Structures are given as structure tokens and as C-alpha cells.
Amino acid sequence: MSFPLSDVIVGILSTTLQLSPFYLFAGMGEIVSEQAGVANMGLEGIMLLSLMTTFIVDYATGNPWVALLAAICVAGVFGCFFAFTAIRLRMDQIASGLAIYLVGLGLSFVIFNTVYPSGLTPNYIPLPSLLTNWNTVPYVGTIFLKQDVMVYVSLVLVLVTAFFLTRTSLGLRVRAVGENPKAADNMGVNVNKVRFLAVIFGALMFGVSGFYFAGNFVPGFQTDVIAGRGFIVLAMIYFANWKPYRALFAALSFNLVYALQNEYVSLSGFGVASVTTLFNMLPYVFLLALIPVFGRKARVPKFLLKPYRKG
Amino acid sequence: MVVVYAGGNLEVALSSLFLNPITLAGGVQQIFVRFILFYTMGLGVGLALKAGLWNIGAQGQLLIGMVMVFVVYTFLAFLPWPVLYIAMILGAALGGLLWIAVPTILRVKFGANEIVVTILLNVVAINFAFFMLSGPIKSSGTALGFPHSIELPAQFKIPNIVGGTPITWAVPATIVLGIILYLVVERTPFRVKADTVGESHETAKYAGISIPRVMAITMLAAGALAGLAGATYLMGYRYELDIGSFSTNYGLVAIICALVGRKHMLGIGLASFFFAYMTIGAESMALSANVTTYVVFAMEGIMMLGILLGNYLTERRFLV
Numbered sequence: 001m002s003f004p005l006s007d008v009i010v011g012i013l014s015t016t017l018q019l020s021p022f023y024l025f026a027g028m029g030e031i032v033s034e035q036a037g038v039a040n041m042g043l044e045g046i047m048l049l050s051l052m053t054t055f056i057v058d059y060a061t062g063n064p065w066v067a068l069l070a071a072i073c074v075a076g077v078f079g080c081f082f083a084f085t086a087i088r089l090r091m092d093q094i095a096s097g098l099a100i101y102l103v104g105l106g107l108s109f110v111i112f113n114t115v116y117p118s119g120l121t122p123n124y125i126p127l128p129s130l131l132t133n134w135n136t137v138p139y140v141g142t143i144f145l146k147q148d149v150m151v152y153v154s155l156v157l158v159l160v161t162a163f164f165l166t167r168t169s170l171g172l173r174v175r176a177v178g179e180n181p182k183a184a185d186n187m188g189v190n191v192n193k194v195r196f197l198a199v200i201f202g203a204l205m206f207g208v209s210g211f212y213f214a215g216n217f218v219p220g221f222q223t224d225v226i227a228g229r230g231f232i233v234l235a236m237i238y239f240a241n242w243k244p245y246r247a248l249f250a251a252l253s254f255n256l257v258y259a260l261q262n263e264y265v266s267l268s269g270f271g272v273a274s275v276t277t278l279f280n281m282l283p284y285v286f287l288l289a290l291i292p293v294f295g296r297k298a299r300v301p302k303f304l305l306k307p308y309r310k311g
Numbered sequence: 312m313v314v315v316y317a318g319g320n321l322e323v324a325l326s327s328l329f330l331n332p333i334t335l336a337g338g339v340q341q342i343f344v345r346f347i348l349f350y351t352m353g354l355g356v357g358l359a360l361k362a363g364l365w366n367i368g369a370q371g372q373l374l375i376g377m378v379m380v381f382v383v384y385t386f387l388a389f390l391p392w393p394v395l396y397i398a399m400i401l402g403a404a405l406g407g408l409l410w411i412a413v414p415t416i417l418r419v420k421f422g423a424n425e426i427v428v429t430i431l432l433n434v435v436a437i438n439f440a441f442f443m444l445s446g447p448i449k450s451s452g453t454a455l456g457f458p459h460s461i462e463l464p465a466q467f468k469i470p471n472i473v474g475g476t477p478i479t480w481a482v483p484a485t486i487v488l489g490i491i492l493y494l495v496v497e498r499t500p501f502r503v504k505a506d507t508v509g510e511s512h513e514t515a516k517y518a519g520i521s522i523p524r525v526m527a528i529t530m531l532a533a534g535a536l537a538g539l540a541g542a543t544y545l546m547g548y549r550y551e552l553d554i555g556s557f558s559t560n561y562g563l564v565a566i567i568c569a570l571v572g573r574k575h576m577l578g579i580g581l582a583s584f585f586f587a588y589m590t591i592g593a594e595s596m597a598l599s600a601n602v603t604t605y606v607v608f609a610m611e612g613i614m615m616l617g618i619l620l621g622n623y624l625t626e627r628r629f630l631v
Contacts, residue, residue, distance in 0.1 A: 098615070099619070100612065106608030227434075235427045278442050291417050291423045292423075
């Protein structure tokens with residue numbers, strides 16, 4: 001092959017890192033939410049809504065930061081709604097999560113279609129790169145320094161989430177509420193308030209993920225454009241045993257497998273779509289193969305999916 | 312609500328929501344096509360739910376079922392007609408069963424969460440179906456455009472009950488299937504076993520119920536039913552497989568039907584009919600109000616929330 005091997009490796013590693021923030025933001029959000037005992041299955045619906053918002057606001061204002069803010073706000077609104085149904089109304093979390101997903105799936109496309117009836121996606125203005133002049137540093141420059149600012153933010157978020165859950169009093173309360181809400185209540189923790197905050201935090205992070213999806217995955221908005229990638233986050237944090245660092249590992253290895261197969265498919269130049277789709281299965285099969293290894297030791301937060309009623 | 316926001320006319324919208332499904336040409340057929348699909352898949356989802364297991368992957372099993380219809384048709388073509396016909400239907404059920412065997416084994420042997428595994432397998436199923444469609448079961452007729460299978464020959468289509476009416480034999484067959492499952496599941500000690508496993512594993516263990524057995528039976532049956540739904544959908548309505556056949560997530564609607572039908576084998580039937588009717592109504596409403604039909608998803612989600620809210624309110628009245 002005429003491609004220098006080092007370029008290929010740099011490309012693979014760079015893609016691995018580039019795709020991670022989508023899974024990391026959502027992953028940290030869902031970890032906090034599930035540690036508090038609430039699984040938000042509507043995450044992909046919320047992501048679709050904030051992705052749609054990102055495209056519309058980004059084009060209307062020309063400022064991606066405003067789009068980010070708008071995406072987070074939209075996610076927050078739907079997060080509040082989910083929290084209200086799951087915590088206050090004590091609805092089945094999976095059922096109401098899936099309902100939110102359906103609402104997000106339909107509504108995002110309807111709104112997008114109303115704003116842009118032609119169905120064409122407006123030009124997306126990406127976030128500015130911070131370290132453009134570091135490109136020249138060999139290898140390291142392309143892999144680590146040229147990345148979108150959100151890549152660094154997401155890596156910091158993993159550190160912060162890990163610190164938050166284990167070293168801060170609010171973080172400990174979050175875990176207590178998911179592990180033993182009765183005991184937490186007896187100790188004077190407002191169980192449902194902590195759960196509410198955790199779910200809202202999660203939803204805000206889904207908003208950031210939806211925003212990040214706009215510039216880095218599929219160029220444009222269609223129905224169901226996230227195509228299950230949001231739900232994959234649920235699988236990742238399951239393997240990660242609800243631990244932030246392991247979620248980072250899960251996200252990076254998933255993306256590495258994805259980047260490897262992607263690079264292989266494009267280099268080998270299969271004209272045949274059939275072979276490509278077989279390779280596209282690999283990252284998911286990889287995650288599946290991890291289950292017997294890691295799933296065995298999974299320790300689910302004890303009161304995950306169980307609503308709490310005082311008294 | 313959503314449609315009015317999107318600029319529709321309320322009166323037109325309402326009349327198309329409730330009347331169009333029965334007055335428009337093809338409406339009744341569409342209702343029954345969806346009804347069969349939702350009911351067959353919903354039965355499976357509801358069965359697994361009785362044992363406390365969430366089959367989020369009914370869509371994946373449905374796809375594999377549809378693929379299997381064509382795999383059997385292509386590779387077992389030497390069989391005589393009636394045998395091949397039955398083999399295609401059974402093959403679809405077997406495909407769904409094999410597809411759900413993975414989460415079942417992982418759940419029973421390794422305790423892996425079935426929600427996570429079925430979600431993952433949905434994505435794998437889409438890619439796998441796409442692979443089969445663009446290779447082994449591709450129609451050699453047309454090379455242009457998106458890959459699709461051949462159309463099933465007439466003798467493999469499920470016939471209509473009376474010529475001219477749009478209702479196929481699959482409708483009574485599905486209803487009979489529902490009644491059989493009602494008799495087998497709701498009217499035998501199996502119901503208590505499944506409910507106990509669903510409520511509490513400790514109680515089930517104490518009562519001497521084999522938890523792995525109940526979980527395996529309900530899960531595998533759920534997969535087989537979803538696969539079977541693929542056969543009736545293809546052979547009774549769609550006749551050919553293309554990307555359009557797997558763009559909508561019917562698996563989620565099946566979950567809604569199972570929940571709304573309160574996991575009762577006959578209740579799911581009523582819920583499925585209701586949702587089939589509403590889906591077609593919503594689609595025609597979206598068309599007449601000039602809104603994209605994807606509004607239907609949002610409406611299904613809102614209906615589901617409304618029904619959950621109803622459950623909450625009735626429970627509250629009894630509890631407080």
C-alpha cells in the first residue's frame with residue numbers, strides 16, 4: 001500500500017480521540033444519573049433535540065457557543081420533564097424514558113422540517129480550534145493538540161466526575177440515594193431533590209453530546225441521525241460498572257475498534273457495501289464480547305429504577 | 312397538539328385522525344398490518360415483562376426474522392411448495408429465537424443486563440440485515456439504487472380471507488395465537504411463576520421456582536414471536552425486503568402496547584389495535600395537515616406518557 005504506516009496509525013488514534021467526547025459527556029451524565037438511582041433511557045431523544053437545536057441556532061446566529069448554550073437549555077427542559085415523570089410521578093423509568101425518546105425522535109425532525117422545509121441542513125459553523133499552530137509538531141500534534149476544544153473539556157469532565165462522586169459530600173449523597181435511599185433519607189438527605197439534580201445534570205450533558213455530534217459525526221440532520229449511538233452509552237457505562245475512568249476506557253476502546261475498522265475499510269477500498277456493513281458491526285460485537293468479562297462483576301446501584309416514596 | 316403547533320388545521324386534523332383510517336382506501340388494510348405487527352411483537356415483549364425482563368431488541372429480532380424468510384426461500388428452494396412455505400415462517404421464528412438467545416444466555420449465565428445487550432444487538436441486526444440484503448439475498452434484477460431483495464412469488468404470499476377485502480389470513484391467525492398464549496400463559500400456573508420471578512427473585516427462589524428456566528422460556532418465546540412478526544409482515548404485506556422495511560422502530564411501539572395492555576395476553580391485543588388505529592390516523596393527519604409523518608413518533612410518545620399518567624392517577628386514588 002502506498003500509505004505510510006505512521007500516517008495510518010496517527011489517523012486512527014486521532015479519530016479515536018475525536019469521537020470520544022460524544023460518549024464521554026453523555027456517559028458522565030448517565031453515570032451520575034444512574035448512581036442516583038434514575039436511568040434515563042430517553043437520552044437519545046434528548047440528544048436528537050439538542051442536535052436539531054444546534055443546527056438551527058448555529059446557522060441563525062453564526063456563533064457555535066450560542067448554539068451550545070441553546071442545546072444545553074433544550075436538553076435541560078426535557079431533562080426536567082423526564083425527572084418530573086420519573087421522580088415526582090414515580091412512573092416506570094424505562095417506559096417514560098422510551099416515551100421521551102419517541103417524543104424527541106419525532107419532534108426533532110418535525111421542528112427541523114418546519115424551519116428548513118427543503119430538508120437541507122444549513123452550513124454548520126464549528127467551534128474554533130484553540131491550538132491551530134501546533135499542527136506542525138509531528139504525530140503528537142495531530143493526535144492530541146489539534147483536537148476540538150470539547151475533547152479536552154470532556155477529558156477534564158471525567159476527572160471532575162470521578163472526584164465529585166467519591167470526594168465531595170454532594171457526590172456521596174448522590175451515591176447514597178441510589179444505593180440506599182431509606183438510609184439516606186434518615187440521615188436527612190432530601191432523596192428526590194438529589195435525584196432531580198442528578199437527572200438534570202445528566203440531561204445537560206446529553207445536550208453537550210448532541211451539540212458535539214453536529215460537528216463531528218454525520219454532516220447534517222436527518223431523522224434518527226444518531227442511530228443508536230446514544231443508547232450505546234448505556235452499554236458503555238454498564239461495562240464501566242458506573243465508574244468514570246472505566247467509562248473513559250470503554251469509550252476509547254470502542255472508538256479505537258471503530259476507527260480501526262473504518263480505516264481498514266477505506267484503505268482496502270471494498271467497493272462492496274456488504275463487506276463494509278459487516279465491519280461496521282465490529283465495535284458493537286466488541287462491546288458484546290466484553291460482557292462475559294466485565295459484566296459478571298457488575299454491581300448495579302441497588303435502587304436503580306426504583307422510585308422513592310417518603311415514609 | 313404537535314400538529315396544531317406545526318401549522319395544521321384542527322378540524323381537518325381531528326377528522327383525519329379518527330375517520331381517515333376507515334374511510335380512506337387502504338386504511339383498513341394498513342390498520343390490520345400494523346395490528347398484526349404490534350400484537351405479535353407485543354405478546355413477546357409482554358411475556359418477557361411478566362418475568363421482569365425488558366426486551367428492547369424486538370426490532371432486531373423482527374429484522375432477523377424478515378431476513379430469515381428470504382434466507383430460507385433462497386437456500387432451501389429445492390423444497391416443495393407447502394413445506395417451503397411453512398419453513399419460511401418457522402425459519403423467521405427461529406431467527407428471532409437465535410437472535411435473542413445471545414442476551415438470554417448472557418443474562419442467565421453471566422447475569423448481564425438484558426436491556427444493554429438487546430440494545431446492542433439492535434444495531435448489529437441492522438448492519439447484519441444490510442449485509443444480507445446487499446449480498447446473499449440481494450435481488451439480481453436491479454443493480455441501481457438501494458439494495459433490496461426480490462419480491463416473493465404469489466404462492467408465498469399470505470392470501471386474503473375473501474378476495475377483494477384487504478384482510479389476510481394472518482389476522483385471524485394472529486388473534487388465535489394471542490388466545491392460545493392467553494390460555495397457556497394466563498390460565499396455567501406459569502403465570503404465577505413468571506409473575507413471581509418478575510416481582511422478586513428471592514420470593515421465587517423461596518417458592519422453589521427455577522428462575523433461569525422461567526427467564527429463558529419467556530425471553531426465547533419473545534424472540535421467536537418477534538421473528539414470526541417478521542414473517543407475517545413480509546409474507547402478508549410487504550413481500551420484499553429493502554432498507555425502507557427497517558427504518559421504523561416497531562419494537563418500541565410493541566413495548567408501548569405491552570405496557571398499555573398491562574402485560575395481559577389479550578389486553579396487549581386491544582392495545583395493539585388501538586395503537587395501529589392511532590398510528591394510521593396520525594399518519595393520515597400528518598399528511599393532510601402537511602406535516603411530516605414523523606410527527607407520529609412524537610404522538611406515540613405523548614400517548615404513552617398520558618397512559619402512564621393515567622396509571623399513576625388511578626393508583627394514587629387507591630393508595631391515598
